[in-house]
Amino acid sequence: MRVAERMKHDAGTPARAAGAPSAAPAVVRPRKRRGVNREGLEAGRRSTRTLLWVLLAAAMVLYGFPFLYLLFTSFKTPIDTIAVPPTILPREWTLENYTNALGRSGVLASFINSVQTAIISTVLSLALAVPAAYGITRYKTLSGRIFIMAALVTRMVPPVAIGIPLASMMGTLGLSDTPIALSIAHTTISLPLSIWLMSSFFEAVPQDLEEAATVDGCSRLGALWRVVIPVVSGGIAVTAIFAFLASWNEFLFALLMTAIRSQTTPVVIANFQTQFGLDWGSMTALAAVYSIPVILLTLLLQRKIVAGMTLGAVKG
Template sequence: MNGLVVRGKTARTVLWVLLAVVTVLYGFPFVYLLLTSFKTPLETIAVPATVFGSEFTLENYATALGREGVIASFINSTVTAVLSTAISLVLAVPAAYAITRYRTPSGQVFILVALVCRMVPAIVVGVPLVSLFRDLGIADTSLALAIAHATLSLPLSIWLMTSFFDAVPDELDEAAKIDGCSRLGALRRVVLPVVSGGVAVTAIFAFLASWNEFLFSLLLTSVRAQTTPIVIANFQTQFGLDWGSMTALAAVYSIPVVLLTLVLQRHIVAGLTLGAVKG
């Protein structure tokens, strides 16, 4: 018995150590970014680099946030990410539901094609999208960029939602239909509430994909719809790299997604484990 207790304690200690290592590995870059954003300009470029600065300054934040176009770029990033997430969910939820409930061969082909689309490099569709959006008269708008971002997140959204719907037994739909629901009614009133955690996870992935996306933002926006990742990258110029301002703006830009993740944490965990016990 004592042996079992000792072994249990050892295993728990090893687990905690592993968790601590993983947390440090994931967390250190972000912590380093935060610490750098409070360093003086000279300390940000020190060789060898130091983790902690000898002085605390908000100068980098003042420079970064005072730069022309930063506030507008935040609004653009938010609008684009929200819109892109909405487009992804509106298309992915019914698509995934149909695939899991009707189980037709074409549905299986469709989901495979979605996966293949996910593998296509973004730059390949970049050039056609530039021409297409210009012809449609929506070049340099958040709407165009959101549509482009949705092309990136949609395949993953469909796959995620498919796995979440798969975990919900068909009997639930049948019961809803017996109670008078149509197929869509069963989806809206019964199945969707059950997979709300999965929807939250999918929404977060879609939101993050758009929030952090760089290439399409670079190719498809100019003045009106430019997003923050481009503004952050603009701190690196041919004439030098303004590490302090770059890290300050990156830190500010991280706040919404960190908050979003904290707020939706419960749903995310629930969503990630939703399909885990499927028999």
């Protein structure tokens, strides 16, 4: 029985709760526990819940409004997009911006490049982060601790500082303007945090599980593959989404390292702002379309994400 229901039930049967004979006529007085009136407690919880709902609604508005405004702007006419003062809803709804944005040359190719780059980068990140995190958490060596701290430090280097040298290196390797070069660059962004995330997920898995698998005849790698990986699959999903999003939204490396073949959509979206004006309608339309795969991915994997986020929450 849920706590709230149980309390309600208790409040309705005060005599039994007090241990009095059921037939005894008695003045029914609500039982006070630790000096708290139950109705007061219930009322307090209701007000807390209301306050939480209000806060949640405020947070939703704060987070959701920019995206909603972007979405509404994508349906506005050109003059409506630049209205002074601005309007939230379009005065006249139009799909013209979507036609313009999607009809622009290179948009479809940029979508394919974005998907390709994000997938390669995610696979690379996971392929490197999972074994690295497993090794660090299971062997607990000094070098492992130094390594994981060093990985965190790389997160603090501004991307612009490594963008130009990376672009030069890729040129030297003959990988200029290729999705693989951009994927490697994106992996440098997502890998450190992926290692940290996976480390915390591995920490939450009891070593007994692996030992049991070993007793049953698994090698260490077999135990990792057959026992540990399935347990942390939620965590892997969270890490994968993080790595995917890091690549999907990345702009600076894409600007410095791509040209004709591998240009990704964030650069194409930015191209709607030119020295001679800003095409708000087309820019927001393409941005809205570009958001769809990420929203779908999040919806498809939401159970895994929630599971992954709570994994390790009760450890210790």
